[in-house]
Amino acid sequence: AVAARPADAPLSRDTLVRWEQLSQHPHIPSLLASFDRDGRQYLVQEYVMGQSAHQQVLESGPWNETEIRQLLDDVLPVLGELHDKKLVHRDIKPQNLICRQLDNRWILVDFGSLHSHAVPSSQDSLTGSAEYAAPEQLQGRPLPQSDLYSLGVTCLYLLTDLSPFELYDDRNDIWNWRSRCRYPISDRLAG
Numbered sequence: 001a002v003a004a005r006p007a008d009a010p011l012s013r014d015t016l017v018r019w020e021q022l023s024q025h026p027h028i029p030s031l032l033a034s035f036d037r038d039g040r041q042y043l044v045q046e047y048v049m050g051q052s053a054h055q056q057v058l059e060s061g062p063w064n065e066t067e068i069r070q071l072l073d074d075v076l077p078v079l080g081e082l083h084d085k086k087l088v089h090r091d092i093k094p095q096n097l098i099c100r101q102l103d104n105r106w107i108l109v110d111f112g113s114l115h116s117h118a119v120p121s122s123q124d125s126l127t128g129s130a131e132y133a134a135p136e137q138l139q140g141r142p143l144p145q146s147d148l149y150s151l152g153v154t155c156l157y158l159l160t161d162l163s164p165f166e167l168y169d170d171r172n173d174i175w176n177w178r179s180r181c182r183y184p185i186s187d188r189l190a191g
Contacts, residue, residue, distance in 0.1 A: 012116065018085045019111055027078045027107050048109055050101040053158055054094035062161045064183040071097065071158070074106035075151060083144035088115045090142050092150035093132040094157055115142055131164045132157075159185065 016034055023030040029046035036042070053071065057063070075097065082089060090113040098107045113128060128137055134149035136142065153164045160167060160180045167177045178190055 014116060018087050018116065019114060021085065022081060025078060025081055027074055027105060028081075029107065029109055029111075031111070043112055045109070045111065048098045048100055048107045050098045050107070052095050053097040053099070053106075053154070056099065057094065057158055057161050062182040063158045065185055065189055068155050068158060068189065071106050071155070072151075075108055078108050079144075079147050079151065082147070086116055088117050088142045088144055089113065089147050089150075090115050090133075090137060091128045092147055092154060093129045094154055097154070117143060159183075 016031065019031045022028050029048055031043065031045055033044040034041065051059075079089070089108065089111065091110055092108070096108065096110040098109050099105070100107050128142075128150070130138065132150045132153045134142075134146035137146040137150075156167055156175065156177045157164055160177055160182075162177075162180060167175055167180070169176050178185060
């Protein structure tokens with residue numbers, strides 16, 4: 001897969017090196033190449049054959065707790081590795097989680113918004129999908145916790161098949177999702 005970034009927002013050399021160091025992780029596609037052409041930076045990453053979490057919900061409807069737990073078991077260690085290397089994915093959403101056909105494991109894809117948080121800056125460009133992005137990320141200050149927030153909101157979508165915009169009550173500042181799940185959810189997962 002190839003992703004292009006505008007020349008005014010390329011991934012830094014340091015960020016590319018950190019991504020390359022993650023290439024051996026079984027749930028991250030390898031960065032095969034990066035190059036600049038016509039004012040854009042191109043990132044070539046390993047293609048992952050499979051179906052996205054979004055596609056699965058469209059085809060089969062909301063998920064149950066077992067499916068959510070499998071996703072979390074596969075993706076949380078990936079985020080731990082990213083965050084240990086001072087990287088933030090910044091675009092976690094159902095479309096960027098692929099169930100690899102080869103082994104039915106969840107792979108986090110689309111690292112075109114990867115960001116190093118080693119030197120925080122209020123000048124960070126806004127990236128990600130507004131439905132899934134954490135408030136601090138929407139304000140241009142992504143943190144490792146922003147990825148966890150996005151993964152949590154992704155799980156709410158997968159459990160309900162409803163847009164996060166429909167699940168969040170901004171007047172009362174609460175998420176109304178549990179009663180909208182098709183399957184029962186344990187207090188342990190919900191808490």
